[in-house]
Amino acid sequence: MTEADGFDVVDRLERLILDHEPRSAAEAAAMLEMVGENLEAGGRSDGRDVRALKRVIAFLRPDG
DSSP: OOHHHHHHHHHHHHHHHHTOOOOSHHHHHHHHHHHHHHHHTTOOTTSHHHHHHHHHHHHHSTTO
């Protein structure tokens, strides 16, 4: 596996997590961890981190 292949695998996994609709507190926490890491690195250019954050907020709101 080349470095580029490794990056592609990591990016696909990251997109899978960020595009997920959280169904539990554990899933929401995992998404928040990834969003935090992305924001520390300057954020994603595709906006997936911001959209993931909005889905977590919606999940956590009592009115859904």
